[in-house]
Amino acid sequence: DAGVIQSPRHEVTEMGQEVTLRCKPISGHDYLFWYRQTMMRGLELLIYFNNNVPIDDSGMPEDRFSAKMPNASFSTLKIQPSEPRDSAVYFCASSRTGPHEQYFGPGTRLTVT
Amino acid sequence: GQQVMQIPQYQHVQEGEDFTTYCNSSTTLSNIQWYKQRPGGHPVFLIQLVKSGEVKKQKRLTFQFGEAKKNSSLHITATQTTDVGTYFCADGTGGFKTIFGAGTRLFVKA
Numbered sequence: 001d002a003g004v005i006q007s008p009r010h011e012v013t014e015m016g017q018e019v020t021l022r023c024k025p026i027s028g029h030d031y032l033f034w035y036r037q038t039m040m041r042g043l044e045l046l047i048y049f050n051n052n053v054p055i056d057d058s059g060m061p062e063d064r065f066s067a068k069m070p071n072a073s074f075s076t077l078k079i080q081p082s083e084p085r086d087s088a089v090y091f092c093a094s095s096r097t098g099p100h101e102q103y104f105g106p107g108t109r110l111t112v113t
Numbered sequence: 114g115q116q117v118m119q120i121p122q123y124q125h126v127q128e129g130e131d132f133t134t135y136c137n138s139s140t141t142l143s144n145i146q147w148y149k150q151r152p153g154g155h156p157v158f159l160i161q162l163v164k165s166g167e168v169k170k171q172k173r174l175t176f177q178f179g180e181a182k183k184n185s186s187l188h189i190t191a192t193q194t195t196d197v198g199t200y201f202c203a204d205g206t207g208g209f210k211t212i213f214g215a216g217t218r219l220f221v222k223a
Contacts, residue, residue, distance in 0.1 A: 031209070043156070043201065043213040056210055091155055100146060100205055104155040 002026070004105035006092050012111045018080040021108045023092030024073055031095040033102060034067055034077050038088045049075065082112045117145075117204045119214035127222050132189040134217035136202035143206040145185045147176060150216070151198040159187075161205075192221050 005024040013019055025032045033048040047057040052069045060067070064083070069075040079086055089109050093102040118137045126132050136145065144163045148156040160169055162178035162185060169176045175188040189196055199216040206212075 033211075042215045045210060045212075048209055050209070059210075093156075100144065100161050101158050102156075102211070103158065107155050 004092055004094050004103055006090075006105035006108050008108060009106060010109050010111075012113065013082055014113055015083055016081045017112075018078065019082045019086075019110060019112075021077040021090050021092075021110070023075045023077070023105060025075070025092070025094030026096075026103055027073070029094035029096045029103070030072070031097075031102075032069060032075050033093040033095070034075070035091040035093065035104075036088045037091060037107075043091075046077070079110075082110075084112045086110060087112050116212060117142075117202055117214040119202055119217050121217055122215065123218045123220070125220045125222065126192050128194060129191050132192050132196070132219055134187050134200050134202075134219075136185045136187075136214055138183050138204060140206075141182050142185075142204050143182075144204075145178060146203040146205055146211070147185075147187055148201045148203060148213075149198050150201065154198070156201060189219075192219070194221050194223050197221050 007022045030051050034046040035043055036046055037043045046059045047067045048055055049069045065079055067077045089107045091104050091107045093104045095102045120135050144161055146161045147159040149159055150156045160176050165182050166180045167178040173190045177186045185202055187200055199218045201216045202214045204212045
């Protein structure tokens with residue numbers, strides 16, 4: 001069974017550009033989480049979905065960040081416009097049972113110059 | 114706000130030595146999870162503890178949940194180089210908003 005799939009694995013962009021990160025959760029998992037990891041702030045929950053519906057987006061840092069889940073097998077995290085402080089590794093995770101036992105994707109390393 | 118504190122931040126051990134990381138909370142936790150992240154990798158779920166005083170083992174790893182459900186520990190017996198990485202505890206008390214600790218990074222010298 002394939003794990004959580006994320007693309008791209010690496011993204012380098014210039015400040016001001018739009019960035020879209022993609023995630024395919026594990027089939028049958030009805031919870032999807034987006035995290036951001038930095039040295040300074042650690043692993044932070046940005047937003048999570050249940051059955052494609054955003055439940056809690058209080059971790060989304062600013063209006064520049066938005067996330068969607070149009071169907072059970074696909075989610076996007078968009079940053080528009082991007083800034084250098086957005087540089088981080090962004091992980092997507094999915095879970096069948098809620099917040100417990102989350103399965104993380106390989107992450108997208110974003111660098112904004 | 115709600116958070117879990119992990120100590121130590123870093124630990125260097127010689128291969129074969131034991132290792133322990135601790136997770137502490139000022140409030141009672143409904144459950145705690147442990148994850149491992151290898152350098153350059155992603156967090157991987159290890160275990161979840163729910164009951165007061167619970168102890169679970171996975172080969173050389175022993176996980177404990179405190180009697181008051183305010184602390185937890187992960188102990189590795191006879192570390193190996195494959196144990197290197199960062200170990201995170203995560204508090205799943207706040208509904209579905211899992212709060213991760215800062216992690217303990219383990220270095221193992223062969």
